[in-house]
Amino acid sequence: MDAVLPFAPGAVPPDHEHVNIEQSYVLEGTLLDKEGPVQSIACKAGEFIWREAGSRHTACGPDGALILATFQVPNKFFEADRRAVDASVQDWDERAPSGISW
Secondary structure, three states: OOEEEEOOOOOOOEEEEEEOOOEEEEEEEEEEEEEEOOOOEEEEEOEEEHHHHHOOEEEEEEOOOEEEEOOOOEEEEEOOOOOOOOOOOOOOOHOOOOOOOO
């Protein structure tokens, strides 16, 4: 699954976990991990960064960014009440038809 992700200046996506490897190529701006395995690494336009399966983090585009991200499996997001959901806010364990796993 590929996605082009625009980050407004200072935008921070929700707390999430990469269920499998995630790869990001920065098209514009800077991507900065605020926490997690690559904390404080600034990935700038023209650079590539990846996160291993199971990594959980928050990131931001301090001055805005445009990211091309490739996911082997969709991310798992964590709500304030600690529920795990997918990108469409469906319960993580109910996201796929019975018998199908990511």
